[in-house]
Amino acid sequence: MEEGLLHAVQGFMYPNEVELQWSILIVLYPFTTGLVAGAFILASLERVFNVAAVKPTYRLALLSALAFLLVAPLPLQLHLGHPERSFEMYLTPHTSSAMAMFGFIYLWYLMAVLVLEIWLDYRKDMVLLARSETGWKKTLYRVLTLGVDNISEESLRIDDKLGRFITIVGIPSAFLLHGYVGFIFGSIKANPWWSTPVMPIVFLFSAIVSGIALVLLMYMLVSFLKGIPIDMPCVDTIARYLMYAFLIDFSLEMLDLIHRIYEADESFKSLDFMVHTRLYTSQILVQIIFGTIVPISMLAFIQVVKLSEAARKGIYVLAGMLTLMGIFAMRWNVVIGGQLFSKSFLGYTTYKMAFATKEGLLPAILLMLLPFGILWVLVKLLPPFDVEKAAV
Amino acid sequence: MSSDRRDFLLTAGKLLVLTAPAAAYLEAMETGKAVEPAYKTAEHYWGMIVDVEKCIGCGNCVRACKTENDVPLEPYFFRTWVERYHVAGAAEHPDVDSPDGGFNGFPEKYAAGDGAKSFFVPKLCNQCAHSPCTQVCPVGATFESPDGAVLVDKTYCLGCRYCVQACPYGCRFIDPRTKTVDKCNLCYHRITKGLTTACCESCPTGARQLVDLKDPKDPVHEFLRTHKIQVLKPQLATGAKVFYNGLDGSVR
Numbered sequence: 001m002e003e004g005l006l007h008a009v010q011g012f013m014y015p016n017e018v019e020l021q022w023s024i025l026i027v028l029y030p031f032t033t034g035l036v037a038g039a040f041i042l043a044s045l046e047r048v049f050n051v052a053a054v055k056p057t058y059r060l061a062l063l064s065a066l067a068f069l070l071v072a073p074l075p076l077q078l079h080l081g082h083p084e085r086s087f088e089m090y091l092t093p094h095t096s097s098a099m100a101m102f103g104f105i106y107l108w109y110l111m112a113v114l115v116l117e118i119w120l121d122y123r124k125d126m127v128l129l130a131r132s133e134t135g136w137k138k139t140l141y142r143v144l145t146l147g148v149d150n151i152s153e154e155s156l157r158i159d160d161k162l163g164r165f166i167t168i169v170g171i172p173s174a175f176l177l178h179g180y181v182g183f184i185f186g187s188i189k190a191n192p193w194w195s196t197p198v199m200p201i202v203f204l205f206s207a208i209v210s211g212i213a214l215v216l217l218m219y220m221l222v223s224f225l226k227g228i229p230i231d232m233p234c235v236d237t238i239a240r241y242l243m244y245a246f247l248i249d250f251s252l253e254m255l256d257l258i259h260r261i262y263e264a265d266e267s268f269k270s271l272d273f274m275v276h277t278r279l280y281t282s283q284i285l286v287q288i289i290f291g292t293i294v295p296i297s298m299l300a301f302i303q304v305v306k307l308s309e310a311a312r313k314g315i316y317v318l319a320g321m322l323t324l325m326g327i328f329a330m331r332w333n334v335v336i337g338g339q340l341f342s343k344s345f346l347g348y349t350t351y352k353m354a355f356a357t358k359e360g361l362l363p364a365i366l367l368m369l370l371p372f373g374i375l376w377v378l379v380k381l382l383p384p385f386d387v388e389k390a391a392v
Numbered sequence: 393m394s395s396d397r398r399d400f401l402l403t404a405g406k407l408l409v410l411t412a413p414a415a416a417y418l419e420a421m422e423t424g425k426a427v428e429p430a431y432k433t434a435e436h437y438w439g440m441i442v443d444v445e446k447c448i449g450c451g452n453c454v455r456a457c458k459t460e461n462d463v464p465l466e467p468y469f470f471r472t473w474v475e476r477y478h479v480a481g482a483a484e485h486p487d488v489d490s491p492d493g494g495f496n497g498f499p500e501k502y503a504a505g506d507g508a509k510s511f512f513v514p515k516l517c518n519q520c521a522h523s524p525c526t527q528v529c530p531v532g533a534t535f536e537s538p539d540g541a542v543l544v545d546k547t548y549c550l551g552c553r554y555c556v557q558a559c560p561y562g563c564r565f566i567d568p569r570t571k572t573v574d575k576c577n578l579c580y581h582r583i584t585k586g587l588t589t590a591c592c593e594s595c596p597t598g599a600r601q602l603v604d605l606k607d608p609k610d611p612v613h614e615f616l617r618t619h620k621i622q623v624l625k626p627q628l629a630t631g632a633k634v635f636y637n638g639l640d641g642s643v644r
Contacts, residue, residue: 005468012475012488014515014562018468021553021566081551081571088531088548099554100530150394158397189628190524190560343560344644346488 011347020339020351023359024332025075028367030181030203031331032072037178037204038211039065040114040170042238047167053237059384060222061215062118067375069110075367079359098184109177113170119144120163122382127151140381178207185334192267193338198256205249206327212242213323216316218375228385232309239316242323243299250292253330270345278340278350283333291326295319431584436539437606438578439633440592441615442514444640446599449474449512451497453591453600458495460579460590467492469565471576472516472591475643476501480508483642513636513643514600516591517542517563517576518624521631525555525564534573540605540633541580546572560628578602605633 005018043061045051077083090107093100127149130141142149179200185191186199216238223230260268275283298319302312336351354360457463457472474494478487478501491498494512502510519542526534526542533548534555549572556564556573567574579589587593588602603612615637622639623632636643 004466012490015468015470015473015490015493016556016562016565019565021556076552079552081553081566082549085531085548085550088550092531094529094532096527097530097532097554098528099552103530146400147395148397148400150396152394155396184554188524188528188558190558339557343562344488346486346644 005349008350008352009347010349011342012344013342013347013349014344017342018349020336020349022335022339023079023351024336024353024361024364025079025359025367027328027332027335028075028364029072030178030335031210031328032068032075032371033181034178034203034207034210034327034331035214036065036069036072036109036114036211037174037207038209039068039215040174040211041208042212042215042241044167044171044174045241047164048171051237053233056231056234056385057215057219057238059121059382060219060379062114062121063378063382063384064215064218064371064375065211066114066118067371067378069106069114070374071367071371073106074370075364078363078367098180098187102180102184105173105176105180109173113166113173117163117166117170118382119146120159120166123148123159124151124156125382175204179204185338190343191338192265193271193341194334196256198252202249202252202256205245205252206330208245209242209249210324210327212238212245213320213327216242217320217324220313220317222379222384226385230313232312235316236312239299239302239319242319243296243303246292246296246299246323250296267345270341274337274341274348278348279333279337282329283337287326287329287333291322291329295322295326298322433537433539435606436604438540438583439519439603439605439612439635440516440578440589441601441603441612441635441637443599443601443637444511444513445638446597447474447512447514448597448599449476449494449498450596451494452594452596453514454493454495456590456594457576460582463574464568467495469567469574471563471574472514474498475513475515476510477513477640477642478502478508478510479640479642480506483640486642488644509640511640513639514591515561515563515624516634517578518561518630518632518634519578521633522629524558524560524628524630528554528558530554541578541583542575543577543580544573544575546570546574549573560625560630
C-alpha cells in the first residue's frame with residue numbers, strides 16, 4: 001500500500017481521518033461571509049439607528065458587502081467533488097442539514113436584502129445616469145432600473161421608506177447569515193473543537209468586527225485614491241464601534257476558552273496539546289496576541305489619549321489590517337484546527353497546503369482578490385460618493 | 393409614460409405564473425414504472441455483533457471488504473479496519489495502532505507477558521439509527537434505509553464532505569475516483585439477496601456477525617440478552633447498531 005499522507009500523523013488517528021477534508025477554501029467561506037454580515041450591520045447603523053457620523057461609508061459598505069457576498073459561494077463550489085450537482089441543494093434540500101438551509105439564507109440575504117436595498121438606494125441615480133449617459137452604458141443603467149423610471153418626490157419617498165424597512169429586516173438577516181455559518185460548525189457533536197453553543201454568536205461578533213474593519217480600510221483607501229479628504233468624525237466613530245464589537249467578541253472567545261479549560265472534558269488534553277503545538281502560531285500569536293489584543297489596545301489608546309489626525313489615520317490602518325488578519329486566523333483555527341486532531345483523541349496530523357492546485361494557496365489568493373475587482377467595477381458603475389454631481 | 397415598481401412587479405408576476413403549466417407539463421412527461429421488489433426493506437432491521445474476544449487481528453475482513461466493495465487500496469480509505477489496543481496503565485492512555493488498517497494483519501510488536509492487556513477491535517460504520525452523518529447531508533444523498541442500513545446515493549452526493557466531518561467514528565471517506573463519499577453499507581448488494589457481508593463471511597473466528605433485529609429467529613436476541621454489550625461512544629447517542637461484546641473502556 002502507498003504511504004503518502006501517513007507521514008504527517010503523530011500518534012493514532014482513525015485511518016479515514018488521515019486525509020484532511022476541508023482546505024483553505026473552506027476557511028475563506030466563513031471569512032468572506034463574515035465580512036458581508038459585518039459591513040451590512042455597519043451600514044444599517046446609519047439607516048436604522050441614525051448614526052449620522054458613519055453616513056459617508058453607507059453606500060460603500062453596501063457595495064463591499066455585495067462584492068464579498070457574490071464571491072462567498074465560489075470557494076465552496078471549487079471545493080465540491082461535484083459542483084454541477086450543487087443546485088440540488090435548492091431543488092431537493094435536506095431540511096435537517098445546516099448546510100442546505102444556509103443556501104436559502106444566503107439567497108434570501110443576497111436577493112431580498114442586499115440587492116434590493118442597493119437597488120432602492122441607487123434607483124434615482126441609475127435613472128439619472130440612464131438619462132445622461134449614452135451607448136451601452138445607457139442601456140445598462142436602463143436594465144438596472146428594471147424599467148422603473150419614476151423619480152418623482154412621492155416615488156423616491158416610497159423608495160426610502162421601503163429601503164428603511166428592508167434594512168430593519170436586513171439586520172436580523174445579517175445576524176442570521178453569519179450566526180448560521182457558526183451553527184454549521186457549532187452543531188457538529190462529533191467534533192469537540194467545533195461543538196459549542198457559543199459558536200454562532202462568536203462567529204457573529206467576529207463577523208461584525210471584520211466587516212467594520214473592512215469598511216474602515218476601504219473607505220480610507222477609496223478616499224485616498226479619489227483624492228477626497230477623509231471625514232475624521234466618521235472614521236473616529238467607526239473605530240470606536242470596532243473597539244466595542246471587538247471587546248464583546250474577545251470576551252465571548254475567552255469565555256469559551258475558560259469554560260473549556262475549567263471543564264477539561266475528555267477532549268481537553270488533546271485540544272490543549274494541539275493549541276500548544278500545531279496551532280500555537282496561528283492561534284496564540286496571530287489570532288489572540290497580534291490579531292486581537294494589539295488592535296484592541298491601539299483602539300483603546302486612542303480613546304484615552306488625543307492624537308493628531310495623521311497619527312490616528314495611521315493607527316486605524318494598522319489596527320484595521322491586524323484585525324482582518326486576526327479574524328482570518330480565527331477562521332483558520334476553527335476550520336483547519338478542527339481537523340488536526342483525531343476524534344479518538346489519540347493523535348494529530350498537519351495540514352500541508354498546496355500552491356497551484358484546485359484547493360491550493362493560489363486559487364485562495366485569487367478568490368480573495370476577486371471581491372476587490374468586483375468592488376472596483378461596482379464603485380465605477382454605482383459611484384458611492386459623488387453621483388449627484390456627475391449625473392446632473 | 394414613466395414606469396413604476398408596481399408595473400415591474402405585475403410583469404414579473406405574469407411571467408412567474410407561466411412557469412406553473414410548464415412544470416405540470418414536465419411532470420406529466422415523467423413515466424414511473426413501479427417494480428415489486430423481492431426484498432422488502434420493512435421486513436428487516438440490520439445491525440452487527442462484533443465479539444472483541446474472538447478477534448485475532450488476521451485482517452481477513454479488511455481484505456475481503458476492499459475486494460468485495462472495490463475500496464481504494466491506499467491505507468487511508470477503509471470501509472472496515474481493525475485497531476490493536478495495548479493498555480499498560482490507565483485506560484485513558486492506551487497505545488493504539490492500525491498498520492494499513494489491519495489489511496496485512498498485525499506484525500508482532502508487544503512481548504508476551506509484558507503486564508499489559510492487548511486486543512483487537514474491528515471497526516466499521518455503526519449504521520446509527522440517529523446518524524449524525526445523514527443529518528447534515530445537504531441533499532439527502534446519504535440516508536437511513538427503513539431496513540436500518542445507512543446508505544449513500546453516489547449519483548446524488550455533492551462531495552461536500554460535511555458528513556465525513558459529522559461522523560464521530562471516522563467511518564467515511566471520499567473515494568478519489570468518484571469524488572463522492574463512501575462507507576460501509578453492510579454489503580447491501582449481498583444482504584438484500586439473502587447473503588451475509590463479505591467481512592462476516594471471511595471471518596475465521598466468527599467475531600463478526602450480521603444480525604437482523606427484526607427476525608425473531610435471529611440468534612442476536614439471545615446474544616444481546618446473555619452478554620454485556622456496548623456500543624462505541626454511547627455518550628453521543630447516535631443509536632449505533634454495531635454491538636460490541638467484551639469492549640474495553642479504553643476503546644474510542
